[in-house]
Amino acid sequence: MAFELKQNLKLTQQLIMTPQLQQAIKLLQLSRLDLMDAVNQEIEENPLLEEVMSDEDPEAEKKIEPEQTEEGTREETSLVERTEELTGEGDGRQEFDWDSYLEDYGPMGVTYDRKEGTASSWDNLTAVKSSLTDYLVWQLRLSRFTNEERHIGEQIIGNLDQNGYLVATLEEIAALEKVDPAFVEEVLKKVQEFDPPGIAARDLKECLLIQARLLGNVKPLVEKIIVGHLKDLEVKNYLHIARKLKVTVDDVMAAVVIITNMDPKPGSVYNEERIQAIVPDVYVMKSGDDYKIILNDDGLPRLRISNFYREIMGGMGSGDKAENGKKYIKERVQSATWFIKSIQQRQKTIYRVAESIVRYQKEFFDGGISFLKPLILRDIADDVEMHESTISRVVTNKYMHTPRGLFEMKYFFGSSIHRTGGDDVASKSVQEEIRRIIKEENHKKPLSDQEIVKSLQQTSGITIARRTVAKYREMMGVLPSSRRKRYF
Numbered sequence: 001m002a003f004e005l006k007q008n009l010k011l012t013q014q015l016i017m018t019p020q021l022q023q024a025i026k027l028l029q030l031s032r033l034d035l036m037d038a039v040n041q042e043i044e045e046n047p048l049l050e051e052v053m054s055d056e057d058p059e060a061e062k063k064i065e066p067e068q069t070e071e072g073t074r075e076e077t078s079l080v081e082r083t084e085e086l087t088g089e090g091d092g093r094q095e096f097d098w099d100s101y102l103e104d105y106g107p108m109g110v111t112y113d114r115k116e117g118t119a120s121s122w123d124n125l126t127a128v129k130s131s132l133t134d135y136l137v138w139q140l141r142l143s144r145f146t147n148e149e150r151h152i153g154e155q156i157i158g159n160l161d162q163n164g165y166l167v168a169t170l171e172e173i174a175a176l177e178k179v180d181p182a183f184v185e186e187v188l189k190k191v192q193e194f195d196p197p198g199i200a201a202r203d204l205k206e207c208l209l210i211q212a213r214l215l216g217n218v219k220p221l222v223e224k225i226i227v228g229h230l231k232d233l234e235v236k237n238y239l240h241i242a243r244k245l246k247v248t249v250d251d252v253m254a255a256v257v258i259i260t261n262m263d264p265k266p267g268s269v270y271n272e273e274r275i276q277a278i279v280p281d282v283y284v285m286k287s288g289d290d291y292k293i294i295l296n297d298d299g300l301p302r303l304r305i306s307n308f309y310r311e312i313m314g315g316m317g318s319g320d321k322a323e324n325g326k327k328y329i330k331e332r333v334q335s336a337t338w339f340i341k342s343i344q345q346r347q348k349t350i351y352r353v354a355e356s357i358v359r360y361q362k363e364f365f366d367g368g369i370s371f372l373k374p375l376i377l378r379d380i381a382d383d384v385e386m387h388e389s390t391i392s393r394v395v396t397n398k399y400m401h402t403p404r405g406l407f408e409m410k411y412f413f414g415s416s417i418h419r420t421g422g423d424d425v426a427s428k429s430v431q432e433e434i435r436r437i438i439k440e441e442n443h444k445k446p447l448s449d450q451e452i453v454k455s456l457q458q459t460s461g462i463t464i465a466r467r468t469v470a471k472y473r474e475m476m477g478v479l480p481s482s483r484r485k486r487y488f
């Protein structure tokens with residue numbers, strides 16, 4: 001059998017994503033903070049890209065003369081004249097009103113009241129919040145500990161988790177410090193007397209017992225319930241606890257009131273994460289009977305291509321080095337142009353999608369969550385004539401400030417639930433209806449999931465399965481009926 005080489009022509013079609021398209025898609029799905037990071041990184045990597053300062057005159061921009069590209073076409077790029085250099089003449093030489101200066105500015109930017117002679121309140125100044133470790137170490141140093149006990153105490157404090165529980169065993173700490181475990185336990189008992197109550201416990205039972213003993217003269221029944229009946233306490237089986245301990249249900253409920261006021265996570269107060277304010281990408285403002293869409297451009301850098309490099313290109317001579325330099329500048333100009341266009345296209349796309357969402361969900365903005373309509377990505381994609389994947393990228397990590405509150409743009413999308421004798425309703429509207437029913441229920445006799453199903457059918461004509469109610473209830477963080485029951 002002979003082998004031979006042959007050449008065949010074959011015509012095929014395939015989708016190839018250009019670098020420019022990849023960049024536009026990447027910028028489209030970025031959140032606002034990530035976009036600012038991407039802009040700052042691009043400014044660092046591309047010397048031709050620069051930020052327009054807020055005090056510069058936008059009219060100073062002008063068009064650079066078209067440059068010949070490799071394809072033989074001529075491109076136009078918007079450039080801005082460089083600002084004039086500071087000469088220093090007159091800087092600080094004129095008469096200065098020091099009284100006005102001192103009236104407006106004090107130490108560290110604090111404004112002073114000239115009439116009262118006092119500074120304004122310091123309440124609005126940022127203060128560094130001490131951590132749990134710092135707070136406990138501060139108490140350790142103020143306590144009467146020997147040097148050896150202080151070292152053990154520092155090891156104990158260093159092995160606490162964010163909720164204030166000891167995650168290391170006494171044997172591990174003893175082996176690390178080369179001491180007896182009994183000595184470590186003595187130090188641990190002293191540390192457990194620190195504030196907040198219940199700190200440095202090894203489990204929930206010990207945490208609650210520490211708090212019960214620190215309360216002073218409490219009923220012995222409280223400690224008995226904590227030691228032997230936490231499982232019954234969790235499911236609120238107070239009758240079983242009363243039978244086991246041979247006391248009345250009223251005595252058990254009085255002890256439960258004390259236990260429920262204890263903190264099962266004493267260290268979490270000092271480890272709260274700093275709240276990050278959400279900056280909306282779109283504002284929806286009511287104007288008469290309609291709503292206006294306003295893009296939030298505050299904080300986003302205004303970009304332009306530096307005009308400085310046009311003068312460099314004009315001063316370049318001939319030769320390989322000059323040609324390489326011109327080629328580099330042209331590539332950077334093209335990259336900066338595509339980056340600016342990608343950001344502009346991103347803003348336009350967000351505006352169009354937001355406008356379509358407001359048009360579909362106008363009844364929600366007028367009446368509230370019970371008027372939220374079922375909406376899927378395909379509905380918006382058909383309206384704005386884009387692909388569903390593009391809509392998905394647009395609504396990811398984007399927020400909309402509306403007269404009804406601040407919502408993620410994904411919030412307005414959801415599946416539909418059939419309703420008898422009416423239009424289908426959105427799943428979020430059903431969740432809100434379930435929340436309302438649970439809020440209005442009798443806390444001593446909470447409704448089961450099946451009873452909620454019947455209530456939805458009778459009041460709203462919504463037909464859903466019991467497991468769907470259970471799923472929505474778990475999504476909303478609502479406990480089952482057995483754990484929602486309240487005796488007092």
